[in-house]
Structure formats: structure tokens, C-alpha cells
Amino acid sequence: MAEISTLARPYAKAAFATAQAADAVSAWADLLSFVAQVTTDSEGRRALAHPTLTAEQKAKWLNELAGDANFDAAARFIQVLADNSRLELLSEINDQFDALRRQLDAxxxxxxxxxxxxxxxxxxxxxxxxxxxxxxxxxxxxxxxxxxxxxxxxxxxxxxxxxxxxxxxxxxxxxxxx
Structure with missing residues (x-):
């Protein structure tokens, strides 16, 4: 199987490009940090691994947890990750997004x-x-x-x-x- 960082890279770059285009890098960073914490928490991992949940239900659950911090583009991004069975990459996507942000900020x-x-x-x-x-x-x-x-x-x-x-x-x- 491919390295986690390799799998996460295109998603992180896409999220960063979308965030830059919307001048919402900080909002994206906050949201990705939150959902990454949820998916690395033992309860969050257990909930997302539940065999009866569909990809749509998993994305909806994460988006609802994000609450006010969530917005349309980010909700669609989470849905794409869920549809492609890539929610487990959120922690690495968050790390790579932060690295891109630091690079931009020097x-x-x-x-x-x-x-x-x-x-x-x-x-x-x-x-x-x-x-x-x-x-x-x-x-x-x-x-x-x-x-x-x-x-x-x-x-x-x-x-x-x-x-x-x-x-x-x-x-x-x-x-x-x-």
C-alpha cells in the first residue's frame, strides 16, 4: 500500500489551493485541525469504523461535529474523503496543510x-x-x-x-x- 503521506498529499494540496483561492486559509486550518483530532481520538476512530455507517453518514457526522467552524467547501471536501475511504488520512492532511501554510508564511x-x-x-x-x-x-x-x-x-x-x-x-x- 502507498505511504500515508503520499496518499494525503493531493488532498492537502487541493484543500490548500481552495483555501487560498477563497482567502480562508485560517478557517480551513481550524477545521482540518478539529476533524483531524476527532479522527485520531479513540472514540472518533471507533465511530468512523462502525461497519453499518455509509460514507455519507460518516461525512455528515464529521460535518455536524464541526458545527459553526464548518462551511460548504470544507463539507464537500470531507464528503469526498469519505466517498474515497480516506477519512483516516485527515491527520496527515492536516499536517501537510500546516506545512504548506508555514511555507507560505515563511x-x-x-x-x-x-x-x-x-x-x-x-x-x-x-x-x-x-x-x-x-x-x-x-x-x-x-x-x-x-x-x-x-x-x-x-x-x-x-x-x-x-x-x-x-x-x-x-x-x-x-x-x-x-
Whole structure:
């Protein structure tokens, strides 16, 4: 079977193009984020996997849940996904839509794993340095990973910086192999 990202890409691009044309990128982003959360929630997955529900019923349910956040173009988009049995792609479609949005806004999210809590000053310094390096406005998504022993691992766009102690130890072990 094809990769999820490959299957989601044309839907994300179509949604983004439609959103741009209607000057409604923010509204689309909000809606996609909401329905992606619903479809990744255990109750939402269970409801959408119910064998007696038709594609139309699944789309109607999602559209009703979205309530005021929904609009005609988005409702039709959800219906197309349901008709093509692609509702499970909504989380990936949302991620790709967000990436397209960040690309348009010249912004990026850097995922930072740290062995310890980073102070606000450290986060600000790191964000500024990454913004200069990537030539984009960078916001940080920081998580704690005690397995790193010390240091940080940064992932932003195609950039990966492993400044962790465990990463350095792994490199050293690789170099010491005969």
C-alpha cells in the first residue's frame, strides 16, 4: 500500500489551493485541525469504523461535529474523503496543510527534544538562532527526553541537529568499531 503521506498529499494540496483561492486559509486550518483530532481520538476512530455507517453518514457526522467552524467547501471536501475511504488520512492532511501554510508564511516549527527543561531565555536564543539559519520565523515545540542524558536534538524542516550526549556517544562508539 502507498505511504500515508503520499496518499494525503493531493488532498492537502487541493484543500490548500481552495483555501487560498477563497482567502480562508485560517478557517480551513481550524477545521482540518478539529476533524483531524476527532479522527485520531479513540472514540472518533471507533465511530468512523462502525461497519453499518455509509460514507455519507460518516461525512455528515464529521460535518455536524464541526458545527459553526464548518462551511460548504470544507463539507464537500470531507464528503469526498469519505466517498474515497480516506477519512483516516485527515491527520496527515492536516499536517501537510500546516506545512504548506508555514511555507507560505515563511515560518517553521522546530521540534526540540531536551534532556532537561529549557528556560525561556534559552528557548528565545534557540528560536532566534534557528530563525537566522532557516531564514524563517521559527517557533519551538519543546519536549523532555531523559534518554538523551544531556543536550538537545532539533528537527526543523529538513534540518536535524543532534547535540545530545547519547548521540555523541553513539557516534563515538561507531568510530571505535574495528
Amino acid at each position: 515560518s517553521a516549527v522546530a521540534h526540540v527534544e531536551s534532556a532537561f527543561d529549557l528556560t525561556d531565555a534559552q528557548q528565545a536564543t534557540l528560536s532566534e538562532a534557528l530563525s537566522r539559519r532557516l531564514n524563517k520565523q521559527v517557533s519551538l515545540d519543546v519536549s523532555i527526553n531523559a534518554d538523551l542524558v544531556g543536550g538537545v536534538v532539533i528537527r526543523a524542516d529538513d534540518l536535524v541537529i543532534d547535540g545530545s550526549v547519547s548521540g555523541k556517544l553513539a557516534k563515538l562508539a561507531e568510530q571505535l568499531k574495528p
